[in-house]
Every structure is written in C-alpha cells, then in structure tokens.
Amino acid sequence: MATEKILDVRRMTHWPGHMEADYIYTLGIAGERFFREIKENGRISGAKCKQCGQIFVPARLYCEKCFDKLTEWVDIGTKGRVYTFTVAYVDIKGEKLEEPIIYALIKFDGTVGGLVHKLGEVALCDLRVGLPVEAVFKPQPDRTANINDIKYFKPAK
C-alpha cells in the first residue's frame, strides 16, 4: 500500500507564522443584478450575446469570446439538468463530514455554462447524470443576494 508517511513539519526546528488577510469582494456589475434577481424575484438570469447568440449562465457583463457587452438579460427559469455530480465525504479542511454532501454542475437547456450547487431531497441511489432538477430558494425574507439564497437543487417534478 502506498500510504504516505506524514512527517509533521513541527518536528523540525521551526518558526510558526501566519499570513493574515481578510477580504470583502464586491459582486460586480453583472453579479449584483444576477443576485438581486434571485433575492427579489427568485429568478435565475442568463445574458445573451448579440454577436454569437449564446446565453451565458450566470449572466455576465461581457462575452468572453466576442468581447461584446451583454445587454440582453434572459430569465432562464429554475429548472436544469445534472451534468455531473460528486458526493463529498470530506470538508474543506480534509476532515470527515458527518453527512456526505452532494454537489453537482447543473446546466440549463439552451444556455452555456451553468451553476455549481448542492443537491437535496434526493437519495444517493437515485442520483444520475441527466437528472432534471429545480432550484429550491430560501424564503424571500431570508435571502441576502448570494449563491446560498438557493438552498439546493432537488429532483424536478
């Protein structure tokens, strides 16, 4: 078995350090509008490029291919399909999660891109690529204009 022999760096003569830096990120021009639509109207938005005709999800300020400003916003509905998924058993620090979390890339028909999000209300045995899913939003008063205003996606009826 190739198991790594962990050699704790603290066993060597050392000096402990810390790189402290906190950040506040603005949502941006497109991001602010995208999340306001989610928060106020429970709508997921795409933006259509006039040159190539593609609709990008989430909506953005410009087309990365044509470099044109995207001015046409489109309501793409709240239903998509699972393009690929994973079941995470460890957290961000590599520690075992109490309950596994299902993450998926959800694509929306007729658009480019998609959203990475959690899946809920689904048994592991029912997971499959191609599964139709729909967004489950937090109650409107609890939304704060961020990606977790969508609680998760669940199998669509």
Added chain:
Amino acid sequence: MFGKKRVAVIGAGMTLFRRTLKETGKELAWEASKMALDQAGLELKDIDSVVMGTAPDAFDGVHMKGEYLADGSGAYRKPYSRVFVGGGTGVFAVDAGWWHIASGQFDTCLVVAEEKMSSCYPHPAYAFTTIFDPIYARPLGVTLIWIFALEMHRYMHVHGIKKEEIALVSVKNKGNALDHPCAQLAAKITVEDVLNSEVLCYPVQRLDISPTSDGAAALVLASEDVAKKVTDNPVWIDGVGWSIDSTYWTNRDLYYPRYVQSAAQMAYKMAGIKNPPKEIDVAEVYDPFDYKELHHMEGLMLARKGQAPKLTADGVTQRDGDLPINPSGGLLGVGNPIAAAGTMKCCEIFWQLRGEAGKRQVKGDPRTGLAQAWGDLMQYGSVVIMRS
C-alpha cells in the same frame, strides 16, 4: 525554424520530493539549480538569464515568492522573472526559458521551479480553497477535490469508463517510481488497493490522488552555439505550446481537455509532428490524479477520445510498452511539489533522450519526447517537445 536561435537543454537537476523537507524553499531551489549547472558543466557566471516557476504564494507562505526565491534560483544581478500558471507552471517555465534564448536575447537560461507545500499547516490543501471564484463558488464550500471529482465523473460517464480501468494508472505510476531515487510515494500496489482506499469525493479515492510535496527541479537551456561547445549530446527543444480555455469551468468540455489539445497543436506544428502516437517515443503526461493521465493523453492526441484506458490496460503505456507514459513514476509516484513536478517531467524527458535514465530508461532509443502540465483553474495546458 521558429525563433531566431535553436534552443538546447544541456543539464537537469532535482531534489528529493518529500511530504516535508528540512530545506527552505531557497535551499531547495539552489540544490536543484546547482545540480543542473553541474551536469551542464557551467557555473553561475555562465548564465545570462533566469526563469523561476513557482505556484501559489500561499503554499510557501511568503507573499512574493519570486522575489524570496531569487537567490536560491541563481538570479543575483541577472535578468530574472517568475512565471506562474498554476499547475502548468513547471512546463511553462521551460517554454518561457525557450523564448529567452530563441528570441536571440540570451545565450543561456537557468529554469528552476520550486514548491514547499509543507509550510502550509496543517495541510496545504487549505491554500487551494482561495483559488476559486469568491462570489459564485467559495460560498458553497468548494474544495479542489470535488471539482476534480465532477470532471472525472463526466469523463467516466461520457465514455463509460470504469474506476478499475483508471486505477491501473495509479498502479503503473507508483510502480515506475520504485526506480526513481527522488520518489516520495513509490510502491507496489494493486487495483484493489486503489478501489478499497478511502472515498474522498466520489469517484475520487485516496489512491487516485498525488500527494502534496516539497521539492525543486531545474534545467539549463543554451543556444546552439553554446550547447555545441559544452556537450556532445544536447537535447533540442523543438516544440513549445501553451493555451487556456474558458475561465469558467462550467463552460468547458469537462470530458475532454481542449486546452491541452490547443497547446499540443501549437507544439506539434512547430516540431513538424503529424502523427503524435507514432512520432512521440516517450511522454511525461501530467498526472496529479490517475484519470488525468488518461484525459491528458487524449488531449495530446496520443490516444483517441475515450481510448486511453484501453491503451493502459493493454500495457502500451508501460515503460517497456510502445508508448511509455510517465516512466518517471509521475506525480502519483514521484510526488507533486506543484511547479517543480512539471519541471521534473521535463528533466525526465531530457534524461530519457540522453539515455541517462538508468533503471527508468525506456526501451529502444527514444529520440522524441514530450512533457505536459496542466494548471490554473484546471484549464491551462503547457507542452514542450524535445528531440535528441
């Protein structure tokens, strides 16, 4: 010919790759650089320019690593720059070294790559959590492993590939590493060992992944004039390529690495290679995860889409096969000090083409070799093609 001058590799060096090394990052860079200079038969005063490759500052924990590592990289009072394209850095640094000389500006260039991931405590994986989009991805608790898991799953789904087919890569590479004196995770393992290892994020398991490592690697590049004076067997850099796909990984073909294909096409065109599987004798393909070796073989057009697992199962990619892939042991076996791992691959191709790979030497008389790395937010490809 591309560029004003033909460019040769004349020396290579690397440190041990280990989970934790006592040496500082500077000391590691110096050790690899000195070894490469010694093999080239040059001294630092003979070096006109230096390219340093190193990945996120957060690993070493020094927030301007290029500057911090300068002395160990031999940069003292020389034209010096750090290049950084994530995991693609180790091969891209060699591409950058190439243009230093091909442009006609310099006659020699020391290329050195370093990573000291053990400084990031308790685990360097945590430094990866800040590479993702802060608005759309990080609030979900995104980790590096589940992003790879999503890609691996899509690749498996599209081609109907089974985990046991992918596990063969881990078995092969860790086995190859048994012959590498610097290897961190050399081992004789079985497919069952991989399939029975801890599931981290389905379908990714513990033994599908390369380790985190400390280490450095270096190459000395020279113009044709200099190379012919100092060595009878230079290895030529005949192709370089680099490319990036969409920054939104949700927009990419997850089952197929187009960024690698674009980088490879650039390098193949330059090297005059029309039929890669026939013309490439040995390749070091970027393998931080076992499925990535297969994925990247297809992007490099060394295998048709979905066919890399079959070549692996048939033994074609073994060290004694028709198309040896990762005879060094790769990142899965030798270790993965990010930038240094890519440069280690270039060192291996150099040693293979010179017939200096010892017990790792592939059969026959390899004349054309390829090294590839992959990086940034999983959409950057860098390629170098060498000929003896």
